[in-house]
Amino acid sequence: MKNKTLNLAMILLKNGSGLGLKGSSTATKVMMIVLFAIAIPSMMGGVGAFTVFLIEPLMKIGQQGLVLTWGIGITSAAIFVFGIFYIISTFYFASDVEYLLPLPLKPRQIVGAKFLVVTVFEYIFAAMIFIPIWITYGIRISMGPLYYIYGLILLLLMPIMPLALASLLSMIIMRFTNLKRHKDAFKIIGGLLAMFLGIGINLMMQNMSMNLSPEKLSKLLQQGQNSLIGALPSIFPTAGWAGQALVHSGSLKGLMYFAICIGFSVAVFAGLLALGQLIYLKGVVGLSETGSRRHGHGLQGIDKGVEKGSVISTYTLVELKLLFRTPIYFLNCVIINFLWPVFLLFPFLVRNEEVDMLTEISNAINQSDAGGIILAAFFGLALFVSGSNGIAASAISREGQELYVKKYLPMSYKDQLIAKLLSALTLSYVGIVSMVIVGIVLFKIPVTTGVLVLLTGWLPVLFMCLSGLLIDLYNPKLDWDNEQKAVKQNINVLYSIIIGMGLAAASVIPAVAFKWSITVTLLILCSAFLALDILLYNVLKTVGVRRFGNIDC
Amino acid sequence: MIELLNVNKTFNGNVKAVDSLNLVIPNGEIFGFLGPNGAGKTTTIKIITGILNADSGSVKVNGIDIKEEPLEVKRSIGFVPDTPNMFLRLKGIEYLNFMADMYDVSTADRKERLQYLAERFGMTDVLYDRIQSYSHGMRQKIVIMGVLIHNPSVWIMDEPMTGLDPKSSFILKEMMREHADKGNTVFFSTHVLDVAEKVCDRVAIIDKGRILFNGTIEEMKEHFNRNESLEKMFLELTDSEK
Ligand SMILES: Nc1ncnc2c1ncn2[C@@H]1O[C@H](COP(=O)(O)OP(=O)(O)OP(=O)(O)O)[C@@H](O)[C@H]1O
Ligand SMILES: [Mg+2]
Numbered sequence: 110m111k112n113k114t115l116n117l118a119m120i121l122l123k124n125g126s127g128l129g130l131k132g133s134s135t136a137t138k139v140m141m142i143v144l145f146a147i148a149i150p151s152m153m154g155g156v157g158a159f160t161v162f163l164i165e166p167l168m169k170i171g172q173q174g175l176v177l178t179w180g181i182g183i184t185s186a187a188i189f190v191f192g193i194f195y196i197i198s199t200f201y202f203a204s205d206v207e208y209l210l211p212l213p214l215k216p217r218q219i220v221g222a223k224f225l226v227v228t229v230f231e232y233i234f235a236a237m238i239f240i241p242i243w244i245t246y247g248i249r250i251s252m253g254p255l256y257y258i259y260g261l262i263l264l265l266l267m268p269i270m271p272l273a274l275a276s277l278l279s280m281i282i283m284r285f286t287n288l289k290r291h292k293d294a295f296k297i298i299g300g301l302l303a304m305f306l307g308i309g310i311n312l313m314m315q316n317m318s319m320n321l322s323p324e325k326l327s328k329l330l331q332q333g334q335n336s337l338i339g340a341l342p343s344i345f346p347t348a349g350w351a352g353q354a355l356v357h358s359g360s361l362k363g364l365m366y367f368a369i370c371i372g373f374s375v376a377v378f379a380g381l382l383a384l385g386q387l388i389y390l391k392g393v394v395g396l397s398e399t400g401s402r403r404h405g406h407g408l409q410g411i412d413k414g415v416e417k418g419s420v421i422s423t424y425t426l427v428e429l430k431l432l433f434r435t436p437i438y439f440l441n442c443v444i445i446n447f448l449w450p451v452f453l454l455f456p457f458l459v460r461n462e463e464v465d466m467l468t469e470i471s472n473a474i475n476q477s478d479a480g481g482i483i484l485a486a487f488f489g490l491a492l493f494v495s496g497s498n499g500i501a502a503s504a505i506s507r508e509g510q511e512l513y514v515k516k517y518l519p520m521s522y523k524d525q526l527i528a529k530l531l532s533a534l535t536l537s538y539v540g541i542v543s544m545v546i547v548g549i550v551l552f553k554i555p556v557t558t559g560v561l562v563l564l565t566g567w568l569p570v571l572f573m574c575l576s577g578l579l580i581d582l583y584n585p586k587l588d589w590d591n592e593q594k595a596v597k598q599n600i601n602v603l604y605s606i607i608i609g610m611g612l613a614a615a616s617v618i619p620a621v622a623f624k625w626s627i628t629v630t631l632l633i634l635c636s637a638f639l640a641l642d643i644l645l646y647n648v649l650k651t652v653g654v655r656r657f658g659n660i661d662c
Numbered sequence: 663m664i665e666l667l668n669v670n671k672t673f674n675g676n677v678k679a680v681d682s683l684n685l686v687i688p689n690g691e692i693f694g695f696l697g698p699n700g701a702g703k704t705t706t707i708k709i710i711t712g713i714l715n716a717d718s719g720s721v722k723v724n725g726i727d728i729k730e731e732p733l734e735v736k737r738s739i740g741f742v743p744d745t746p747n748m749f750l751r752l753k754g755i756e757y758l759n760f761m762a763d764m765y766d767v768s769t770a771d772r773k774e775r776l777q778y779l780a781e782r783f784g785m786t787d788v789l790y791d792r793i794q795s796y797s798h799g800m801r802q803k804i805v806i807m808g809v810l811i812h813n814p815s816v817w818i819m820d821e822p823m824t825g826l827d828p829k830s831s832f833i834l835k836e837m838m839r840e841h842a843d844k845g846n847t848v849f850f851s852t853h854v855l856d857v858a859e860k861v862c863d864r865v866a867i868i869d870k871g872r873i874l875f876n877g878t879i880e881e882m883k884e885h886f887n888r889n890e891s892l893e894k895m896f897l898e899l900t901d902s903e904k
Contacts, residue, residue: 415755420764420766423760431751511748516713517741518736519737520764
């Protein structure tokens with residue numbers, strides 16, 4: 110039985126993981142590899158630098174181990190966020206489900222195999238965030254060889270806990286929202302419900318367990334020796350244990366926590382398989398039906414919504430409608446813009462009368478010299494959010510086999526690309542607005558800074574939209590049979606995320622390193638992105654348009 | 663009028679889908695494009711509509727070269743593709759409205775045509791449903807309506823009758839007749855000989871990317887003796903090349 114699960118996982122990996130490089134030219138491949146070679150290290154370098162920045166003050170109070178727990182916590186949260194979309198898509202909306210169901214497989218084998226596939230994909234994220242923190246800490250604190258061995262194994266286990274939680278939520282919700290009509294709407298509601306529940310549970314648990322009395326806290330602080338790790342709560346208990354295992358890797362205590370981590374992960378996986386056996390099928394059967402109403406609108410009814418509109422706005426609106434109405438696109442491309450700000454707050458949303466992390470942070474933010482860093486951070490977030498929604502980077506891929514329709518419409522390719530750009534820009538900008546609101550309300554950033562971000566934030570966003578669209582034009586993934594492949598298993602989106610993260614690091618690091626003032630940051634970043642935008646727009650207008658015309662379909 | 667002059671198209675460097683093709687599709691007649699599977703019908707149509715670029719040769723629609731004025735040409739064409747599976751998440755009415763906007767149809771015109779077309783194709787009840795919930799034939803009809811709503815002078819249809827029920831198929835043929843009689847161009851592909859024989863004024867037969875016959879139905883019948891069935895002629899035509 111175990112073997113069948115593994116075999117199936119291998120087949121699913123081979124079949125689905127074609128990230129879309131197959132058909133592309135050598136030049137494209139080389140370009141992409143170079144891009145990876147620059148972007149990933151710079152991203153990891155950024156995380157590493159940030160770790161150094163955090164570790165020094167913590168060492169003074171003997172709490173440096175918090176860096177590890179935070180690192181693992183953030184990694185787990187990131188995996189959970191990406192995972193919940195991914196799990197729903199893979200478990201329920203992938204077209205292979207229809208081929209797998211008639212095969213003589215147990216539900217738990219399907220669930221197990223699909224879970225493993227998602228786990229493998231999440232290693233990319235786990236590695237990019239955790240490795241720099243782990244290595245930096247190891248070097249700075251001069252840890253022994255066991256630290257590295259534990260770390261490697263813990264990295265491999267890291268996605269299990271958050272993904273199991275994501276699967277649990279998805280399976281339960283899909284089981285109960287699998288209603289007969291309005292399938293799309295319920296898919297979307299189910300997905301949303303799962304995500305909000307996830308956030309809610311996380312906040313609740315953090316609130317509950319963070320109610321340390323001030324006396325206890327100051328006692329823990331005085332103890333030093335990483336005493337805070339154990340007290341730092343999380344929805345993922347494994348984060349705390351893994352932190353303990355690493356910090357105490359030299360001693361028996363470390364081994365004990367390491368064993369607990371392994372045992373717990375195995376138990377969670379087994380529990381998930383058992384649950385899958387029970388409820389997976391009930392959620393998945395009949396998912397592909399669509400409801401229709403068929404009420405006679407009569408002739409007078411046709412008047413509704415038939416006003417003439419401008420070509421670009423109509424096209425943009427249709428792009429947006431398709432994004433909102435296709436469940437996979439909605440969850441992966443739309444909702445994520447609204448939710449990133451919230452997810453990024455995970456580690457900070459710990460409230461308590463005595464230790465109010467938010468207040469601490471907003472105090473730090475409101476130091477007179479932090480303005481430049483805040484602005485740069487917002488630019489960084491904007492780059493990251495607009496890159497990771499993948500709207501621009503899958504704008505051509507999403508057309509799939511129907512791309513030819515766009516070729517015979519009497520609308521110039523340039524206008525079509527502009528409309529695609531506009532739809533991506535609009536949704537990504539909404540992401541910035543929600544980030545600014547969170548920043549002002551929760552972190553008490555100055556309103557003027559918020560307004561500045563709103564006025565200038567479209568510059569980095571436009572850059573991400575332009576670069577994403579160009580990447581997708583060069584190597585569109587058109588040959589897909591379910592929408593998930595267009596946005597989730599599309600390497601162009603990954604490139605876009607990496608470019609976003611690399612540029613985010615490039616924006617934030619100098620602002621921190623040189624302590625730029627808000628004016629200097631504004632001037633440098635705005636002029637840099639304006640120049641880049643103009644450059645890329647011109648590339649899109651010429652090379653991009655030509656490329657669009659030459660895509661065979 | 664559509665003029666193809668020495669058009670070539672090769673896929674992946676070895677599949678010659680269209681081979682030195684010369685074809686003139688005149689106004690005022692229904693022109694059928696016949697040929698077996700893989701003959702190059704869809705490829706030719708895709709070149710005329712601007713979906714594919716020809717490797718060489720020129721394509722003119724109403725005297726305008728598609729390479730020089732692609733938008734002008736596209737605006738004058740109404741195209742029904744062979745697979746009507748686009749914009750499935752839009753409602754029928756939204757799709758029609760999108761097409762009307764693309765082809766610059768005024769609000770008054772689109773309302774009038776919408777009512778007429780919806781009624782004629784029996785689609786009034788489902789216009790406000792998503793295309794996803796339509797049957798194959800209904801999808802075909804919504805695409806045809808999307809073409810007729812902008813009233814193009816040139817109709818190009820890739821196997822438009824497949825999937826239509828007899829009544830809808832009859833209505834479509836009737837409309838094609840009316841359109842051609844007004845002096846417009848109607849060009850459609852099919853491999854159903856019966857349809858070609860009943861509907862077309864003129865046919866071209868294509869195989870392996872080459873035109874094997876081009877002329878009126880009468881000429882074709884004369885050419886192959888009056889009494890032989892079209893099907894046999896067709897087989898003869900395609901075989902004689904070997
Ligand atoms: N995108 C493509 N890539 C490679 N080869 C193609 C492509 N499209 C068509 N071909 C090849 O071109 C030739 C002509 O195909 P085409 O679709 O034009 O035929 P058809 O006459 O429309 O056939 P049918 O009656 O089956 O629709 C075939 O040999 C086909 O394999
Ligand atoms: Mg064809």
